[in-house]
Amino acid sequence: MKIKKEVTIYDLAKELNYSPSTISRALNNHKSISKKTIKVIKEAAEEMGYRPNNLAAGLRNNKxxxxxxxxxxxxxxxxxxxxxxxxxxxxxxxxxxxxxxxxxxxxxxxxxxxxxxxxxxxxxxxxxxxxxxxxxxxxxxxxxxxxxxxxxxxxxxxxxxxxxxDNYTAGYSATKHLIEQGCTRIAHFAGAQHRNIYEERKKGYLDALREYGLPIEDNLIIHFKTLSFEEGDKATKKLLKMDNPPDGIFSANDTAAVSAIMCAKKMGVDVPGELAVIGFNDDPIASIVQPSLSTVSHPxxxxxxxxxxxxxxxxxxxxxxxxxxxxxxxxxxxxxxxxxxxxxxxxxx
Amino acid sequence: MKIKKEVTIYDLAKELNYSPSTISRALNNHKSISKKTIKVIKEAAEEMGYRPNNLAAGLRNNKxxxxxxxxxxxxxxxxxxxxxxxxxxxxxxxxxxxxxxxxxxxxxxxxxxxxxxxxxxxxxxxxxxxxxxxxxxxxxxxxxxxxxxxxxxxxxxxxxxxxxxDNYTAGYSATKHLIEQGCTRIAHFAGAQHRNIYEERKKGYLDALREYGLPIEDNLIIHFKTLSFEEGDKATKKLLKMDNPPDGIFSANDTAAVSAIMCAKKMGVDVPGELAVIGFNDDPIASIVQPSLSTVSHPxxxxxxxxxxxxxxxxxxxxxxxxxxxxxxxxxxxxxxxxxxxxxxxxxx
DNA sequence: ATAAGTAACGGAATCGATTGCGTAAATTAA
DNA sequence: TTAATTTACGCAATCGATTCCGTTACTTAT
CATH class of the missing domain: 3.40.50.2300 (Response regulator)
Incomplete structure (x- = not known):
């Protein structure tokens, strides 16, 4: 099939007996063009199927x-x-x-x-x-x-x-929430620490523990690579098999938090009774998992x-x-x- | 702060004593430019921080x-x-x-x-x-x-x-699956029928019922506007309150299917025992809801x-x-x- | 009535890359 | 050695819209 010629401002100029400059100005509502001319040109443009070429305009304006x-x-x-x-x-x-x-x-x-x-x-x-x-x-x-x-x-x-x-405050508040619910041994699923968001969430977690006089236990802080479901499952299994397992988990994302809930249930550990869990992001899965996941919502x-x-x-x-x-x-x-x-x-x- | 002048092929041409044509051809590995020249030009381009301008090239090539x-x-x-x-x-x-x-x-x-x-x-x-x-x-x-x-x-x-x-076959297979599980009164959460995907899923559903000699009951076919969670919740409630409630639901998406599962659980209806549910899409929530949602996966x-x-x-x-x-x-x-x-x-x- | 001002428009260069056509030099063929 | 190719490039037009300078025809002020 044949390709129709595109309509340019030059075509409009020829058709209406105006210069391309005037066409361009009219289409951009330039003040030096009379209302009447603008109207005529715009109507003709519409009728002839004119469409501006962003590449040309962009090249000229360098954006x-x-x-x-x-x-x-x-x-x-x-x-x-x-x-x-x-x-x-x-x-x-x-x-x-x-x-x-x-x-x-x-x-x-x-x-x-x-x-x-x-x-x-x-x-x-x-x-x-x-x-x-x-x-x-x-x-x-x-x-x-x-x-x-x-x-x-x-x-x-x-x-x-x-x-x-404010990842720090969010991490702090999430942890504080678990503490207020009676948790005393709170684990943390931490993300890669060179990314600000995970570093700050962890800092918030640590400061909350300190503030409430809870000990910081290194073996309760799990550093994740990707905070995936699989990683979360593995980490939860390991935590719950400890002699003295945690009674709360603050996870830096919802995916890992959900995996923790599901893993705990599978192992017969009651959530939140024996293990309270809070996540981060408020992904759709958070409100679907049972028990539904407490979390930090992100706008x-x-x-x-x-x-x-x-x-x-x-x-x-x-x-x-x-x-x-x-x-x-x-x-x-x-x-x-x-x-x-x-x-x-x-x-x- | 001052804005650095961008490097163009003209700058490269001046710097290397070639014409812009040669620069352009070299950068595009044109066969009429010698390997050596290409190498020289490309290295200079790299060093001078040259970056092609897609707007200019696009304008010229009209794409x-x-x-x-x-x-x-x-x-x-x-x-x-x-x-x-x-x-x-x-x-x-x-x-x-x-x-x-x-x-x-x-x-x-x-x-x-x-x-x-x-x-x-x-x-x-x-x-x-x-x-x-x-x-x-x-x-x-x-x-x-x-x-x-x-x-x-x-x-x-x-x-x-x-x-x-193949939405028809998918709808057919999903319905057939429910039938094979022993369902005899299967409801359908249908999407807007002027969109092909929902129309075909429904057709598949209808044909599966016909093939197995199951009656088609209009009050078991719910036409949704957006297949949202809320709509699903409402529809499920209505269905389960019927004198003769369905024993299966084929939903045209997962969101509504999940809402059906959660609604049924709330109403004390066993899933899948009293109500089998299958959705469509394999969204993340499908594997998280409990019981986990059977569904049709979409590549x-x-x-x-x-x-x-x-x-x-x-x-x-x-x-x-x-x-x-x-x-x-x-x-x-x-x-x-x-x-x-x-x-x-x-x-x- | 004349200078000054303004409204409404046109000419032509410009943005940066591409490419058909042309050409000089180098290579190969005869 | 000369003609015929081939290699390796340069010239200049082109894509479509924008905009800096004009220029002309009217208004308005004095």
């Missing part, structure tokens, strides 16, 4: 009205919601969203980073891969004044926009929306590489059955 | 090495996996992925469609919104020879590439990969608008506890 997103994996509830929030906000302002996943490999992060740069994105939103230590691949964005927003998994040795939750979609807004609002601003602008969002402890040893205390009105 | 994705919502397990598969395949071939979500609104689908078109995407992958009936907004892609791949939720009045699962990521490949392989081909090329993928019945009334029969080796 593409596109936000690049660089994350580890799309098919995780948190990440999917994050992207969803980014996409919604971006689209409202007429921006497109380019996505890429690193699968937690540094190498992929670097090459995806370059691919996004080559597309001349307006800004970049990043959640670091597990492996990433060096930040060199982000420098070219800074050099060009292209804003970078790190979200959730952020670096601490690189200045830029950052959107995070994922909102984080995405804020990150996108950072980029949209940045336009033309000067980039101060000497400081970071950090947005910290609150979290919420969602108390469900897996941690509820005592009856819920009614809040005063 | 952007970008695949557009238009779906209803990103934060659904199936969709997230689909995109993940698309992204992986696309990136391996050096393509970027632009995403947009319609939130199941026809209006959004149309405007996102235009936005993607304006970015001169190489191809479009679409899963239709719930509302979409008219297909006019896709015509401009056909006119330009830009391939469209409909995936999962596909139209039947529009010729193009299509990637689907989501693979569907994404195949869709992307369709577009990558299409390049330059002639578009025959008189036929559809349909790829049908198999599904698998995953038998878990929610449907297992009888002991599992061992397969012959």
């Amino acid at each position: 593409s009205n596109t936000i690049g997103v660089l994350i580890s994996r799309i098919n995780r509830p948190f990440m999917a919601s994050l992207i969803s929030g980014i996409e919604e906000t971006a689209r409202k302002s007429g921006y497109n969203v380019l996505i890429s996943q690193s699968n937690d490999k540094y190498e992929n992060e670097v090459s995806n980073c370059n691919a996004l740069y080559d597309s001349r994105i307006t800004g970049l939103i990043v959640s670091l891969s597990m492996e990433t230590v060096d930040m060199g691949h982000f420098q070219k964005f800074m050099d060009q004044g292209i804003p970078i927003v790190f979200v959730d998994r952020v670096p601490d040795n690189f200045n830029s926009y950052k959107v995070v939750i 994922a979609s909102k984080m995405g929306a804020i990150s996108a807004r950072r980029i949209l609002d940045h336009s033309g601003q000067n980039y101060d590489t000497d400081l970071s602008e950090i947005t910290v969002l609150g979290t919420e402890i969602i108390v469900r059955d897996s941690s509820l040893k005592k009856a819920k205390v009614l809040e005063p009105k | 952007s090495n970008t695949i557009g994705v238009l779906i209803s919502r990103i934060n659904r397990p199936f969709m997230a996996s689909l995109i993940s598969g698309i992204e992986e395949t696309a990136r391996k071939s050096g393509y970027n992925v632009l995403i947009s979500q319609s939130n199941d609104k026809y209006e959004n689908e149309v405007s996102n469609c235009n936005a993607l078109y304006d970015s001169r995407i190489t191809g479009l992958i679409v899963s239709l919104s719930m509302e979409t009936v008219d297909m006019g907004h896709f015509q401009k892609f056909m006119d330009q020879g830009i391939p469209i791949v409909f995936v999962d939720r596909v139209p039947d009045n529009f010729n193009s590439y299509k990637v689907v699962i 989501a990521s693979k569907m994404g990969a195949i869709s992307a490949r369709r577009i990558l392989d299409h390049s330059g081909q002639n578009y025959d608008t008189d036929l559809s090329e349909i790829t049908v993928l198999g599904t698998e019945i995953i038998v878990r506890d929610s449907s297992l009334k009888k002991a599992k029969v061992l397969e012959p080796k």
Whole structure:
């Protein structure tokens, strides 16, 4: 089949006896074009099926009205919601969203980073891969004044926009909650400690224990590689077989927490009676598992929306590489059955 | 801070005393450039921090090495996996992925469609919104020879590439499975019937009943609007309060199926003893709910990969608008506890 | 009535990479 | 040795939209 010729502003110009400059200005509502002319041109454009060519405009303006997103994996509830929030906000302002996943490999992060740069994105939103230590691949964005927003998994040795939750307080509160439920030997499923989020959750856990005068036992702190279901199952089995098993677990994610609940049940250990469990993220599985999983809820979609807004609002601003602008969002402890040893205390009105 | 000047092929040309043509050809491994020159130019490019400008190349070639994705919502397990598969395949071939979500609104689908078109995407992958009936907004892609791949939720009045699962057979098999487990009054949670996937799942359900001589009872077929948890809960309650309640449910998705299980448990109805349940999709919640949910597994990521490949392989081909090329993928019945009334029969080796 | 101002538009360069066509030099064939 | 290729490049147009400078025809102020 034959391909129809695309309609350009030159075609419109010829058809309407105007210059391409006027067509362009009219389509962009430039003030030096009369209302009447704008109306005529826009109607003709509509009728002739004109569609702007973003590549041409982008080349001329050296930007593409596109936000690049660089994350580890799309098919995780948190990440999917994050992207969803980014996409919604971006689209409202007429921006497109380019996505890429690193699968937690540094190498992929670097090459995806370059691919996004080559597309001349307006800004970049990043959640670091597990492996990433060096930040060199982000420098070219800074050099060009292209804003970078790190979200959730952020670096601490690189200045830029950052959107995070207060992982320390969340970890502290989750642990405190278990303590208030009567737990005295609380284990922690910790994530890779070079990623800020896991490090801070652990710090919160440790400080809560200290504050309540509970001993810190190294063999109750399990360092996970990926916080997967399998890892969680194995760790739980090991913990529950100890001579003096823990009576609570604070897991740095829900997947491992759910595996702990299911493993405990299989081993005949009562949750929360003998083992209280609290997770992190509020994934869908948290409300489905039985007993339902207490957890820390993450405003994922909102984080995405804020990150996108950072980029949209940045336009033309000067980039101060000497400081970071950090947005910290609150979290919420969602108390469900897996941690509820005592009856819920009614809040005063 | 000052913005560094970007390095272009003209800068390389000046620096190395070659013409821009030679630089361009060298970077693209054109055969008329000597190996030695290519090596020299590429090394200089690397050293000077040259990065190609996709906008410029795209404008010249009238394409952007970008695949557009238009779906209803990103934060659904199936969709997230689909995109993940698309992204992986696309990136391996050096393509970027632009995403947009319609939130199941026809209006959004149309405007996102235009936005993607304006970015001169190489191809479009679409899963239709719930509302979409008219297909006019896709015509401009056909006119330009830009391939469209409909995936999962596909139209039947529009010729193009299509990637689907055999929803009819899956619905048939799921229902048959319940029958073989001894169910005689099987309810169906049906989705919106103007979307092919739900229509076919229902057809499969109906035919299985017919084949086994079971009566079709209209009051056992519940038509859902969104197959949400709440809808499922309500429907289940209604069903179980009937004088002659069903002994099995085939739900067109897992969310509603899980809600049925939880609702039944709350009402003291044994699953699968008094009510066997099977869902669709194999979402993560399916293996977490107790009893674990039998379901139909969807090769989501693979569907994404195949869709992307369709577009990558299409390049330059002639578009025959008189036929559809349909790829049908198999599904698998995953038998878990929610449907297992009888002991599992061992397969012959 | 004349200078000054403004409204409405056109010309042409520009963004960066690609590529058809042309050409000089080097190599091979005869 | 000369003609015929082949190798290795350069020139300049091109893609479509934007925008800096004009320019012309009107208004408005004085």
